[in-house]
Amino acid sequence: METLLSVICGLMVAASLYLMLSGNLIRFIFGLVLATNAVNLLIFVAGRLSQTRPPLIDPDAVIPAQPLANALPQALILTAIVIGFALLTFVFILFYRAYQALDTVETELMRVSEPSQGRDAEEGGQAGIDGAHGPGGEGA
Amino acid sequence: MSWLVVLPVIVPFAVAAVTLCLRNHLRLQGSVAISGALAHFVVCMLLLARVAKTGMVTVQIGSWSAPFGITLAADHFSAILLAVTGILGLSVAAYSRAEIRAGMLAAGYQPLLHILIGGVCGAFLTGDLFNLYVWFEVMLMASFGLLVMGGEKQQLDGGVKYVMINLFATLLFISGIGLLYGMTGTLNMADLHSAVQQVEHKGLLTAVAALFMTAFGIKAGIFPLFFWLPASYHTPPVAVSTIMAGLLTKVGVYALIRMFTLVFIFDIAFTHGILLAAGVLTMIVGVLGTAAFYEFRRILSFHIISQVGYMVLGLALFTPLALTGAVFFLAHNMIVKANLFLISGVCRQKAGSFELGRLGGLYKNHGFITILFFISAFSLAGFPPLSGFWAKFLVIRAGLEAKAYVAAAAAIVVGLLTTYSMTKIWAEAFWKPAPAAESGPEPGLDKQGSGQGDFWLYAPIVVLVALTLAMGLLPGPFVSLAGSAAHELMNPGIYVEAVLGGGR
Numbered sequence: 001m002e003t004l005l006s007v008i009c010g011l012m013v014a015a016s017l018y019l020m021l022s023g024n025l026i027r028f029i030f031g032l033v034l035a036t037n038a039v040n041l042l043i044f045v046a047g048r049l050s051q052t053r054p055p056l057i058d059p060d061a062v063i064p065a066q067p068l069a070n071a072l073p074q075a076l077i078l079t080a081i082v083i084g085f086a087l088l089t090f091v092f093i094l095f096y097r098a099y100q101a102l103d104t105v106e107t108e109l110m111r112v113s114e115p116s117q118g119r120d121a122e123e124g125g126q127a128g129i130d131g132a133h134g135p136g137g138e139g140a
Numbered sequence: 141m142s143w144l145v146v147l148p149v150i151v152p153f154a155v156a157a158v159t160l161c162l163r164n165h166l167r168l169q170g171s172v173a174i175s176g177a178l179a180h181f182v183v184c185m186l187l188l189a190r191v192a193k194t195g196m197v198t199v200q201i202g203s204w205s206a207p208f209g210i211t212l213a214a215d216h217f218s219a220i221l222l223a224v225t226g227i228l229g230l231s232v233a234a235y236s237r238a239e240i241r242a243g244m245l246a247a248g249y250q251p252l253l254h255i256l257i258g259g260v261c262g263a264f265l266t267g268d269l270f271n272l273y274v275w276f277e278v279m280l281m282a283s284f285g286l287l288v289m290g291g292e293k294q295q296l297d298g299g300v301k302y303v304m305i306n307l308f309a310t311l312l313f314i315s316g317i318g319l320l321y322g323m324t325g326t327l328n329m330a331d332l333h334s335a336v337q338q339v340e341h342k343g344l345l346t347a348v349a350a351l352f353m354t355a356f357g358i359k360a361g362i363f364p365l366f367f368w369l370p371a372s373y374h375t376p377p378v379a380v381s382t383i384m385a386g387l388l389t390k391v392g393v394y395a396l397i398r399m400f401t402l403v404f405i406f407d408i409a410f411t412h413g414i415l416l417a418a419g420v421l422t423m424i425v426g427v428l429g430t431a432a433f434y435e436f437r438r439i440l441s442f443h444i445i446s447q448v449g450y451m452v453l454g455l456a457l458f459t460p461l462a463l464t465g466a467v468f469f470l471a472h473n474m475i476v477k478a479n480l481f482l483i484s485g486v487c488r489q490k491a492g493s494f495e496l497g498r499l500g501g502l503y504k505n506h507g508f509i510t511i512l513f514f515i516s517a518f519s520l521a522g523f524p525p526l527s528g529f530w531a532k533f534l535v536i537r538a539g540l541e542a543k544a545y546v547a548a549a550a551a552i553v554v555g556l557l558t559t560y561s562m563t564k565i566w567a568e569a570f571w572k573p574a575p576a577a578e579s580g581p582e583p584g585l586d587k588q589g590s591g592q593g594d595f596w597l598y599a600p601i602v603v604l605v606a607l608t609l610a611m612g613l614l615p616g617p618f619v620s621l622a623g624s625a626a627h628e629l630m631n632p633g634i635y636v637e638a639v640l641g642g643g644r
Binding site for chain 1: 270277281284288291293294295297298299300303307308310314315317318319321323370372374
C-alpha cells in the first residue's frame with residue numbers, strides 16, 4: 001500500500017511540475033493544487049500507514065492501549081490543508097487581477113516589472129525569462 | 141515561563157489586531173502603529189539584554205515539555221536578529237508615516253506590516269520545524285498582501301512571480317518536513333539534532349537536507365534560485381520594499397544557518413561544500429547583475445543577492461570565526477540595506493524618479509541626504525571604519541584561515557565591484573547635474589513637502605546611519621555578541637541542553 005501511494009505521489013508531483021513549468025497562469029494554478037495534494041499525501045505516507053486503533057484513551061485507563069495509530073501526521077496535513085487553501089484563494093484572486101491588469105496569462109509576456117532598459121535590454125530580458133522557469137526546474 | 145521570549149511575537153500581533161479595528165480612524169491608527177513598533181523594539185532589546193546576560197532562554201508553550209510541545213528558544217543568534225528586526229520595524233513604521241497614502245492605510249497596510257514583523261519574529265524564535273513552516277506562511281501571506289497592495293500593473297506582475305516561486309519553495313519545505321518526520325519521528329529542532337544521528341540511511345537524509353537547502357535557498361535568494369527577487373522587490377512602495385529587503389531574505393538565511401548548524405551536520409563535506417560553491421557564485425552573480433541596471437532599487441535588489449552570498453559563505457566555512465562573520469554580516473546588512481532602500485525613497489521624493497538617468501544634482505540640492513547615502517553606500521561596499529568593513533573582514537579572514545583562498549579572493553573582488561556600482565549611483569544620482577526637468581515628476585508621486593513629512597522621512601535614516609557608524613567605530617561589543625552567537629551555533633549541545641533540559 002505504501003509503495004502504491006508513493007508511486008502515485010511521485011506521479012502527482014511530476015504532473016504538477018509539468019503544469020507549473022508550462023508558462024501559463026491557469027495551468028500553474030492546477031499544478032499548484034496538484035502539488036499541494038501530493039505533498040499532503042507524502043506526509044501521510046511518510047507517517048506510516050497502519051491498521052490499528054485510534055489514539056484514544058479508555059475512560060478508566062491512564063495510557064492508551066497499544067498499538068495505536070500516530071495522529072500527528074494527520075494533524076500536520078490538516079494544518080497544511082488549511083494554509084494551502086488560504087494561499088490558493090489568494091493566488092486565484094491575484095492571478096485574476098493580474099490577468100485584468102496585464103491582459104495575458106502567458107508568463108513569457110509578463111514583462112511590466114522588468115522592462116528592458118535600453119542599455120541593458122538583453123541582460124534584463126534574460127534574467128526575467130529565467131525567473132519564470134529556472135528555479136522551478138532547479139527544485140525538481 | 142519567561143514572557144520576554146513570547147512578547148516579540150505577541151506585541152506585533154496585538155498591534156495588528158488593534159490597527160485593524162481602527163482602520164476607519166487613520167490618525168489614531170497611525171499613533172497606535174508607531175507606538176506598537178516602539179514597544180516591539182523595546183521588548184526585543186530587553187530580550188537581547190537578557191540573553192546576553194544569562195544565556196539562552198526557552199519557553200515551552202502551554203507547559204508541554206519538549207519535544208512534545210512547541211518550544212520558543214532565544215539564543216544569541218535569534219536575539220541579535222530580533223533586536224535588528226525591532227529596529228527595522230520601528231524605522232519602517234516611522235518612514236511609512238511619510239510615505240504611505242490614505243488609500244493604502246484604509247486597505248489595511250498597518251495590520252499587514254505588523255503581521256509581517258510578528259511572523260519574522262516567530263520564525264526567529266521557534267524551536268519546532270513545523271512551527272517554522274507556519275511562521276513562514278504567516279510572513280509570506282503578509283508579504284503577498286503588502287507587495288500587491290495598491291494594485292499597480294508593475295506590482296501585480298512582480299507579485300505573480302514572487303508568489304509563484306515562494307509557494308513552490310514552501311511546498312519543498314513542507315515535503316522535507318514530512319520526510320524528516322517519517323525518518324526521525326520528531327520535529328523539535330533540538331530533538332532532531334540527536335535523532336538525525338540515529339538514522340540508518342544517511343544518503344536519504346542528505347536528500348532531505350537538499351530539499352531544505354533548496355527551499356531556504358529560494359527564500360534567501362542564493363544562486364541559482366534568486367531570479368524572483370529582482371523581479372519583485374522594486375515594485376511596491378519604498379517602505380514595503382525596505383521591510384522585505386531588510387527582513388525576508390534574511391529569514392531564509394537564518395533558517396539555513398539554523399538547520400545546517402543544528403540538524404544537518406552529519407555530512408559537512410557534502411552539504412557545506414554545496415553551500416560554499418553556492419555562496420561564492422551568489423556573491424559574484426549578484427554583484428555582476430547590478431552592472432546591467434540603471435534603476436536605484438533594482439541595483440539594490442541585486443546587491444541583496446550578492447550580500448546573501450557572504451552570509452552563506454560564512455555558514456559554509458563552518459568555523460567559529462566564519463559564523464561570527466556571518467552573524468555580524470547579517471545584522472550589518474539588514475541595517476544598511478534597509479537604509480539604502482529608505483534613501484532611494486527620499487531621492488525619489490526629492491528628485492522625482494528611481495531611474496538614475498532621470499536623477500541628478502542631489503549633491504548640490506540636498507546635501508544632507510547625500511552624506512547619509514555616502515555613509516551607507518560605503519558601509520555596504522566595506523570601507524573602514526564602517527560596519528561593512530568588519531563584516532567583510534571577519535568573513536574573508538575566516539576564509540583565509542580555512543584555506544578557502546578562492547572564496548576569500550572572490551569576497552574581496554566582489555567588495556570592489558560593490559564599490560563600482562555604488563559609485564555608479566553616486567555619479568549618476570548625486571554628482572551629475574540635474575537633467576532638464578522637461579518631463580516633471582513621475583505620475584503617482586505625491587509631493588509631501590511639509591516639515592512634518594520630512595521629519596519622518598529622515599529620522600529613521602539618520603538613526604540607521606548612526607547605527608552603522610557605531611558598529612564600525614566601536615565594533616567590540618557587536619563582534620563579541622556575534623562571537624557568542626557563533627559559539628552557540630558551533631556547539632549545538634548548548635541549544636539541545638537548553639531546550640530539552642536535564643530530563644534526557
